[in-house]
Amino acid sequence: xxxxxxxxxxxxxxxxxxxxxxxxxxxxxxxxxxxxxxxxxxxxxxxxxxxxxxxxxxxxxxxxxxxxxxxxxxxxxxxxxxxxxxxxxxxxxxxxxxxxxxxxxxxxxxxxxxxxxxxxxxxxxxxxxxxxxxxxxxxxxxxxxxxxxxxxxxxxxxxxxxxxxxxxxxxxxxxxxxxxxxxxxxxxxxxxxxxxxxxxxxxxxxxxxxxxxxxxxxxxxxxxxxxxxxxxxxxxxxxxxxxxxxxxxxxxxxxxxxxxxxxxxxxxxxxxxxxxxxxxxxxxxxxxxxxxxxxxxxxxxxxxxxxxxxxxxxxxxxxxxxxxxxxxxxxxxxxxxxxxxxxxxxxxxxxxxxxxxxxxxxxxxxxxxxxxxxxxxxxxxxxxxxxxxxxxxxxxxxxxxxxxxxxxxxxxxxxxxxxxxxxxxxxxxxxxxxxxxxxxxxxxxxxxxxxxxxxxxxxxxxxxxxxxxxxxxxxxxxxxxxxxxxxxxxxxxxxxxxxxxxxxxx
Numbered sequence: 001x002x003x004x005x006x007x008x009x010x011x012x013x014x015x016x017x018x019x020x021x022x023x024x025x026x027x028x029x030x031x032x033x034x035x036x037x038x039x040x041x042x043x044x045x046x047x048x049x050x051x052x053x054x055x056x057x058x059x060x061x062x063x064x065x066x067x068x069x070x071x072x073x074x075x076x077x078x079x080x081x082x083x084x085x086x087x088x089x090x091x092x093x094x095x096x097x098x099x100x101x102x103x104x105x106x107x108x109x110x111x112x113x114x115x116x117x118x119x120x121x122x123x124x125x126x127x128x129x130x131x132x133x134x135x136x137x138x139x140x141x142x143x144x145x146x147x148x149x150x151x152x153x154x155x156x157x158x159x160x161x162x163x164x165x166x167x168x169x170x171x172x173x174x175x176x177x178x179x180x181x182x183x184x185x186x187x188x189x190x191x192x193x194x195x196x197x198x199x200x201x202x203x204x205x206x207x208x209x210x211x212x213x214x215x216x217x218x219x220x221x222x223x224x225x226x227x228x229x230x231x232x233x234x235x236x237x238x239x240x241x242x243x244x245x246x247x248x249x250x251x252x253x254x255x256x257x258x259x260x261x262x263x264x265x266x267x268x269x270x271x272x273x274x275x276x277x278x279x280x281x282x283x284x285x286x287x288x289x290x291x292x293x294x295x296x297x298x299x300x301x302x303x304x305x306x307x308x309x310x311x312x313x314x315x316x317x318x319x320x321x322x323x324x325x326x327x328x329x330x331x332x333x334x335x336x337x338x339x340x341x342x343x344x345x346x347x348x349x350x351x352x353x354x355x356x357x358x359x360x361x362x363x364x365x366x367x368x369x370x371x372x373x374x375x376x377x378x379x380x381x382x383x384x385x386x387x388x389x390x391x392x393x394x395x396x397x398x399x400x401x402x403x404x405x406x407x408x409x410x411x412x413x414x415x416x417x418x419x420x421x422x423x424x425x426x427x428x429x430x431x432x433x434x435x436x437x438x439x440x441x442x443x444x445x446x447x448x449x450x451x452x453x454x455x456x457x458x459x460x461x462x463x464x465x466x467x468x469x470x471x472x473x474x475x476x477x478x479x480x481x482x483x484x485x486x487x488x489x490x491x492x493x494x495x496x497x498x499x500x501x502x503x504x505x506x
Contacts (some may be wrong), residue, residue, distance in 0.1 A: 020049040054084035088117040156186035190219035201460035210315025235316030240269030247275040249309035252438035261313035266290035286334035328447035337420035350385035359437030382494035444472030456480040
């Protein structure tokens with residue numbers, strides 16, 4: 001997203017009166033000096049004297065947004081837009097804030113208004129495109145990005161967003177061309193490198209894509225890039241007899257996918273220490289005998305000579321599609337967790353199927369990867385003798401009510417602690433059906449039969465055009481044939497359940 005091109009650029013036109021303009025000028029000066037409370041006080045004083053002073057409302061909104069008072073900032077921008085509806089900058093700022101708080105229709109309307117007022121407002125075209133893309137209007141988003149690129153042919157951001165839109169439509173040649181144009185314009189742009197990385201990786205060009213993926217450490221929006229005093233192991237440095245810290249960096253699923261590399265690094269002669277998220281500690285402590293130590297993030301780290309994030313290991317090891325270390329299981333259930341769950345399904349009848357219909361709602365692509373629970377009711381109708389088990393550990397009140405109303409569904413959420421519990425339960429299931437979330441990676445790492453439900457434009461690791469996974473040999477992939485078509489995916493799953501298992505009873 002692009003912020004306003006220049007904050008505090010709007011100035012009163014003399015209609016507000018000397019006192020209001022003095023407060024306005026003082027507010028700008030306070031903000032420039034980092035005195036936000038004083039800036040807000042002066043902008044509010046200006047508005048008290050002249051409620052229609054849109055410039056003060058606009059600048060007040062900027063300060064409020066910066067300090068995290070988003071509801072108040074929204075009200076300030078809206079007041080400014082009402083006071084002087086002809087100011088494109090105000091509508092642009094309003095659209096940016098609505099985008100930030102996920103008010104997609106309101107953001108769309110604000111950007112469109114800004115563009116009516118200033119048709120050549122390239123950042124507004126980009127941000128309108130982003131808003132439409134997150135509402136899965138990919139055709140509209142692509143048109144916006146093309147307009148932005150035409151207005152600013154030297155803008156790498158326009159090319160990055162063009163590549164995003166093409167990739168969302170699985171148009172990989174066009175996506176790659178746009179990403180490469182972005183890199184030509186900005187060779188060190190983390191966003192351009194990451195965009196190209198995702199395009200290459202989903203196309204299966206892993207060795208070409210890994211180096212570009214390393215630019216995530218320089219991307220301020222990526223959440224990666226922890227600082228370590230030790231050198232970063234890139235794969236070229238010898239490891240024999242040297243200690244190395246391999247650390248989790250992104251989500252639970254990433255850690256579960258890439259801990260498979262710990263034994264490989266140990267076989268290179270390294271003394272391997274591993275750091276993972278606290279929720280994975282007990283599970284992976286029982287699964288990685290090659291590790292000299294394993295700790296949870298936040299605990300004291302061992303002294304090591306080198307470090308490497310777990311998601312960087314495929315690149316450091318030169319992994320291609322043909323050399324993915326795919327032997328399963330490489331994660332094992334701790335004995336204590338197995339004992340806690342040994343009786344949970346003792347009386348279950350029929351096929352025992354675990355289901356994970358949604359992941360972390362804060363995931364940037366959750367609106368595409370998660371499926372409403374109600375869609376899964378049809379699984380029970382297809383196999384009425386089966387026992388279904390929710391594998392989602394955190395449930396909303398609506399999900400609790402929905403599960404309670406679904407015959408032969410079990411809800412163990414209150415008993416699920418960390419991933420060791422989920423693994424112990426998963427190990428007892430005949431099949432796991434999951435969207436692209438950590439449960440899918442857990443089931444794959446455990447070597448359990450797994451069906452993964454994927455959006456039309458999937459995450460890179462699931463590739464395109466295949467119903468198997470080189471990362472998880474027990475997985476079968478069910479893909480959307482078009483964006484937002486989960487009903488078709490569930491239909492395919494139901495048909496296959498009936499074909500393979502029919503009315504099963506134990």
